[in-house]
Amino acid sequence: MEQSSYTQLILSTCLRAGKIMMESGSEVYRVEDTMKRIARNAGLQDIQTYVTATGLFVGSPSEEKSQLIEITRQSINLEKVAAVNRGSRLFASGEISLRDLYYALDFVDDNTADFPYWWNVIAAGIVSCTLMIILQGDWRDFIPTFIIGALGFTVHNFFGKKLHMYFFNDFFAALIIGALANIFVLLGWALNVNSIIIGSIMPLVPGLAITNSFRDIMAGHLISGIARATEALFVAGAIGGGIIVAFHFF
Numbered sequence: 001m002e003q004s005s006y007t008q009l010i011l012s013t014c015l016r017a018g019k020i021m022m023e024s025g026s027e028v029y030r031v032e033d034t035m036k037r038i039a040r041n042a043g044l045q046d047i048q049t050y051v052t053a054t055g056l057f058v059g060s061p062s063e064e065k066s067q068l069i070e071i072t073r074q075s076i077n078l079e080k081v082a083a084v085n086r087g088s089r090l091f092a093s094g095e096i097s098l099r100d101l102y103y104a105l106d107f108v109d110d111n112t113a114d115f116p117y118w119w120n121v122i123a124a125g126i127v128s129c130t131l132m133i134i135l136q137g138d139w140r141d142f143i144p145t146f147i148i149g150a151l152g153f154t155v156h157n158f159f160g161k162k163l164h165m166y167f168f169n170d171f172f173a174a175l176i177i178g179a180l181a182n183i184f185v186l187l188g189w190a191l192n193v194n195s196i197i198i199g200s201i202m203p204l205v206p207g208l209a210i211t212n213s214f215r216d217i218m219a220g221h222l223i224s225g226i227a228r229a230t231e232a233l234f235v236a237g238a239i240g241g242g243i244i245v246a247f248h249f250f
Contacts, residue, residue, distance in 0.1 A: 011067045024080040029219040083108040124153035124203040132199025144190040149200040152177040170238035178246025206232040
């Protein structure tokens with residue numbers, strides 16, 4: 001009975017670690033590696049894992065035990081990924097017990113600080129205007145691009161929370177960016193509408209999803225890699241659709 005409970009604790013800890021990492025933007029191969037390391041350091045050598053973009057499966061044939069967990073929200077919080085890796089290393093070195101690791105993972109998931117929302121908005125504006133300059137834009141469009149990029153990111157997050165539907169927030173954010181860029185140029189507040197749009201949509205571009213999809217595919221995780229690549233294509237299509245609609249009205 002005690003062995004059965006300990007095995008269940010191992011599987012629960014592995015799933016907890018994998019869920020945090022997947023929901024925080026980690027690659028599939030890194031999630032699988034972390035889960036297997038935790039299990040093997042806990043004494044479960046025949047651990048079997050299966051990781052997808054929407055769920056995690058872990059089991060032990062010798063113990064006839066298995067568990068699964070659903071992946072719900074998706075975000076980018078590499079602080080959580082680093083904290084999980086740090087906890088797994090402490091467990092591997094024997095500095096903490098398996099139960100301590102399990103509770104530490106709960107603490108990581110609930111209490112790892114993210115950047116304040118207004119920091120994210122400012123960062124989106126900075127990314128927009130600096131990349132506009134890097135892509136041969138005009139310095140006179142620097143401030144307009146900062147404003148439009150920050151507003152586009154705000155709209156993206158607002159509709160993402162209100163609609164709870166993938167891709168529509170990307171569409172509406174791109175629509176606002178395209179409309180504002182045209183309005184700024186028509187009013188004489190900016191010069192090049194194309195440079196402004198290119199810079200302002202950069203915070204919306206699914207760069208992490210594209211990178212992770214290629215890394216997963218090259219690591220042999222074809223299902224997760226193709227799923228993430230498909231998601232990135234839909235996001236890109238939604239952004240392009242929003243810009244096209246904005247140009248239609250101007």
